Amino acid sequence: MWKRGIIRLIVVALGASMAAAGQPNAADPNQAWDPAAHLTGDWTGVSVSARIDRDANVPARFIAVAATVAVTDPNGFLGLSRTTMSVLAFDPNGQQVCSTPSVRDRTYWPPTRIWVKKAGRLVPQLQPYKVPVDIPLDPNRACPVMVSRLEWSMYALVAGTFKSVDLPFKTSNQWADIAPGLQVLVTKASITGTRYAYSLMLKHDRMKVRLVPVSGHVTVGGGWTLPEVTVSGVDLRDGQGDPIEEQACYGSLGVPRSDSSEITDTLSGSGHCTNCGTAVTIHLVLGLDAYEKEVRFTLPNIPITVLWY
Amino acid sequence: MWRKGIIHLIVVALLACVATAGQRERATAGASAVPSVVAPDRPGLQSTADPNQTWDPAAHLVGGWTSVTRTTHADRNLITYRYLSVDCAFTIVDPNSLVGLDAGPIVAVLALDENAKVFHSSTAPSVVSYRPLQYARKGMADGQWRSELQPYSFSVMIPLEFGHVCPLLISRLEVPVYALVAGAVKNVDLPFQANPQWVDVAPGLQVLVEKADITGTRYEYSIEVKYDPGQVDVSSWSRSLFRGDPAEVIVTKIDILDAQGKSIRDQSTGIFLNGATYPNRGLGDMTATGSGDCNLCGGAATIRFVLALDSYEREIRLVLQNIPVPILW
Numbered sequence: 001m002w003k004r005g006i007i008r009l010i011v012v013a014l015g016a017s018m019a020a021a022g023q024p025n026a027a028d029p030n031q032a033w034d035p036a037a038h039l040t041g042d043w044t045g046v047s048v049s050a051r052i053d054r055d056a057n058v059p060a061r062f063i064a065v066a067a068t069v070a071v072t073d074p075n076g077f078l079g080l081s082r083t084t085m086s087v088l089a090f091d092p093n094g095q096q097v098c099s100t101p102s103v104r105d106r107t108y109w110p111p112t113r114i115w116v117k118k119a120g121r122l123v124p125q126l127q128p129y130k131v132p133v134d135i136p137l138d139p140n141r142a143c144p145v146m147v148s149r150l151e152w153s154m155y156a157l158v159a160g161t162f163k164s165v166d167l168p169f170k171t172s173n174q175w176a177d178i179a180p181g182l183q184v185l186v187t188k189a190s191i192t193g194t195r196y197a198y199s200l201m202l203k204h205d206r207m208k209v210r211l212v213p214v215s216g217h218v219t220v221g222g223g224w225t226l227p228e229v230t231v232s233g234v235d236l237r238d239g240q241g242d243p244i245e246e247q248a249c250y251g252s253l254g255v256p257r258s259d260s261s262e263i264t265d266t267l268s269g270s271g272h273c274t275n276c277g278t279a280v281t282i283h284l285v286l287g288l289d290a291y292e293k294e295v296r297f298t299l300p301n302i303p304i305t306v307l308w309y
Numbered sequence: 310m311w312r313k314g315i316i317h318l319i320v321v322a323l324l325a326c327v328a329t330a331g332q333r334e335r336a337t338a339g340a341s342a343v344p345s346v347v348a349p350d351r352p353g354l355q356s357t358a359d360p361n362q363t364w365d366p367a368a369h370l371v372g373g374w375t376s377v378t379r380t381t382h383a384d385r386n387l388i389t390y391r392y393l394s395v396d397c398a399f400t401i402v403d404p405n406s407l408v409g410l411d412a413g414p415i416v417a418v419l420a421l422d423e424n425a426k427v428f429h430s431s432t433a434p435s436v437v438s439y440r441p442l443q444y445a446r447k448g449m450a451d452g453q454w455r456s457e458l459q460p461y462s463f464s465v466m467i468p469l470e471f472g473h474v475c476p477l478l479i480s481r482l483e484v485p486v487y488a489l490v491a492g493a494v495k496n497v498d499l500p501f502q503a504n505p506q507w508v509d510v511a512p513g514l515q516v517l518v519e520k521a522d523i524t525g526t527r528y529e530y531s532i533e534v535k536y537d538p539g540q541v542d543v544s545s546w547s548r549s550l551f552r553g554d555p556a557e558v559i560v561t562k563i564d565i566l567d568a569q570g571k572s573i574r575d576q577s578t579g580i581f582l583n584g585a586t587y588p589n590r591g592l593g594d595m596t597a598t599g600s601g602d603c604n605l606c607g608g609a610a611t612i613r614f615v616l617a618l619d620s621y622e623r624e625i626r627l628v629l630q631n632i633p634v635p636i637l638w
Contacts, residue, residue: 045384050635053376059635066384143638303383 033158033293038073039080041131041297043150048143048304061143063089063098063135065150065302070128071111078157078230078287079108079218080129080295088151089135091144098135106221106292108157110212110232115243124243147302156295157218159230159287166237166281169198179229179286181205188268191279196236196244197270198282204229206263214265218290226290233285234267238278364490366625369403375462379475379635391469393420395482395632399461401442406494408561408617409439410461411487417467419483422476429467433485433624441561446574456575479632485624489555492619501530501565501609510614511558513540518612519596526579528565528609529600538593543585555620562615563597567608579603 045066052059071077083105089098113124133152137143165178167186175183181204188199202211210218210227213234220226235243269282376396383389395417401407420429444456465484469475497510499518507515513536520531536543542556563583565573574581583599601609 043385045382047380047382048637049378049380050637051376051378052633052635054374061635061637 032160033076035156035293035295038071038075038077039156039295039297040070040072041067041299042070042128043067043299043302046147046302046304058139061137061139063137063143063147063304065133065135065147065299067131067133067150067152067297067299068128069131069154069297071126074111074126076158076160076162076287077111078159078232078290079110079212080157081105081108081155082129082131084131084133084152084154086151086153087133087135088149089144089147090149092146092148094148097137097141097144097147100134100136102153104155106155106219108155108218108220109216143304145303145305147304148300150299150302151296153294153296156293157220157230157290158293159232160289160291161287163286163288165284165286166241167200167284169236169279169282175203178284179209179288181208182229182231182286184284186282189282194272194274195270196273196279197268198236199266199268200234200282201264201266202231203262203264205261207261211265211267213267220292226292228289230287230290231284232287233283234269235283236269236279237281237283238275239280241281241283243283244273244275244279364406364488364623366488366623369401369405369407370399370461370488370625371402372397372399372627372629374398374629374632377479377632377634379637381637389471391471391475393467393469393475393479393634395465395467395479395629397463397465397484397627397629399486399627401458401461404442404458406491406617407442408489408491408555408559408620409441410489411463412438412440413463415463415465415484415486417465417482417484419481420467420476420479421481423478423480425480428473428476429469439487439489448578454576454578456572476634478634480630482629482632484627484629486627488623488625489559489617489620490623491559491561491617492621493617495616495618497614497616498566499612499614501528501612507535511541511616511618513537514543514558514560514616516614521609521612523607523609526604526606527600527602528573528606530565530598530612532563532597532612534595534597536593536595543595543597555622557619559617559620560614561617562613563599564613564615565599565601565609566611566613567605568610570611573601573603573605573609577601577603577605579606 043065047064047066048061049064050059050061069080081104083103085100085104086102087098087100088096091097109129111126111129113126116123116125131154133150135147135150167176167178167184169189170186171189172186175185178184183203185201185203186198187201188197190197202209202214204211207225208227209229209231211231212218213231218227218230238244374395374397378394378396379391380394381389381391399410414434416431416434417429418431418433419427422428440461442461443459445459446454447457448454463486465482467479467482495511499508499510499516501521501523502518503521504518507517510516515535517533518530519533520529522529534543540556541558541560543560567573567576579602581599581601581603583597585595585597
């Protein structure tokens with residue numbers, strides 16, 4: 001059981017698109033999270049290609065749209081699958097030129113972020129996903145002059161609730177229960193001049209809890225169930241709750257014992273900063289009660305004729 | 310138009326130009342060398358040849374192309390560019406002494422069209438880094454597990470100049486690829502047991518086996534490493550790439566062996582993990598960790614360090630002929 005108050009933790013509930021536990025209709029949490037309010041599709045370029053495989057007799061032809069998906073509001077968002085599915089493309093006459101099958105990808109990748117300084121403070125800036133959308137074409141059919149409408153689907157992993165946990169930036173010999181099935185021990189917290197380093201041990205049930213900073217992604221399916229708790233981010237904060245510096249964060253995966261799903265991972269961070277002495281807390285962001293949500297994108301009027309020369 | 314019947318004319322030749330350590334000789338387009346036709350692809354071989362002998366690429370690698378793509382791209386500002394991309398692969402028939410292969414970018418230095426006229430030429434880029442050999446574990450029909458060396462795949466980009474007619478055929482394509490080759494390979498074995506003493510593994514390389522535990526079907530180890538970054542490269546330990554001039558000592562592998570000297574990982578079913586942390590990135594200390602949970606892990610007896618000594622760079626020139634170019638429409 002999740003015991004509160006074992007260590008003095010500052011638990012902050014962030015704004016969440018609520019699919020509250022205990023509510024009768026929480027089984028349909030997809031009502032709560034509107035993709036259009038969080039994700040935006042666009043495109044940056046387009047290619048036409050023809051390929052010959054050495055062992056094939058007929059060349060394959062396809063249009064590839066370099067699309068992007070920007071995370072305009074990260075609340076509730078844990079990650080996006082990389083594979084596009086159910087692609088539909090139409091020519092200017094409304095004729096369908098391509099339809100791809102619905103092969104679902106259930107590995108979810110968090111958005112990459114860079115740290116930028118704004119008003120003297122370092123703030124994370126999410127980078128758009130680069131999403132190549134391939135439109136395979138009938139080699140015996142003329143290439144369209146324009147893709148008047150392009151549609152595709154991707155799956156997003158969404159948290160029913162988000163919360164953050166701030167651990168004191170000091171070593172401890174006492175495990176802290178920070179979420180159901182997740183215990184943390186701060187094994188290292190040091191500052192030497194302009195350099196800081198910390199190390200956490202995270203003991204958890206790997207079927208229920210996923211650590212994105214360690215694994216880099218969340219996989220669902222193939223024996224993996226939707227996580228109850230997803231640790232989506234870790235950084236170091238000062239007394240005002242601001243990140244102190246860009247940092248390198250890396251983890252190592254533990255090996256579960258054969259007879260148990262319990263596992264202990266190590267998560268370490270280190271870096272340089274001019275104000276390391278202000279480090280007060282190790283800040284973890286947790287997404288609870290994750291679910292999958294299909295997101296459909298539509299882009300109009302992608303010109304192709306420019307490629308004919 | 311794509312002309313059938315040309316494809317079978319593929320001839321792969323590997324030309325070797327020695328560029329010894331510290332004396333990289335960058336080839337220019339059309340550099341002369343004696344081609345040697347390489348035998349057809351063969352499955353991975355276990356060579357018993359002395360790895361310290363002069364390294365002949367034709368005896369170790371078989372190269373070829375797998376596909377060719379012609380692309381025209383435009384961004385939203387209508388800036389367009391065109392290129393050909395040839396996907397290639399080396400099958401590594403004999404990995405002896407081969408530490409890594411060029412991590413790219415790999416570019417064509419010479420491309421001739423169907424009239425044997427040059428339509429692209431450039432100088433070879435400087436090598437940036439090397440990709441260590443990649444192995445994949447595979448279950449065999451007899452129930453055993455084996456590590457299989459994976460082919461080395463890469464793409465060669467050939468930009469097409471604006472306004473020039475795209476060729477119908479690449480009659481000849483020359484591609485330089487760099488290999489990092491060990492002058493000698495040395496195995497250093499330590500008992501799989503914790504030892505508070507630092508041990509000299511090689512000049513500039515000391516290790517301390519901090520932890521070496523066996524519990525039932527599980528083993529786990531942690532090794533502290535001190536090294537001289539000017540002499541020793543440990544980066545391949547964590548499967549990242551090593552860069553720049555080759556170090557005198559390159560740690561290419563850490564393996565756990567059973568009492569018979571066989572790799573446990575290669576024989577076992579189970580889960581294996583390893584990693585490394587660098588408290589002072591690149592400044593001479595590292596912690597290597599690994600663990601396994603498997604049917605044979607309880608038999609862990611030896612920690613083996615595989616070291617590549619006196620490594621040098623070698624240019625391999627892949628020459629491909631008569632590659633058809635698809636038409637767009």
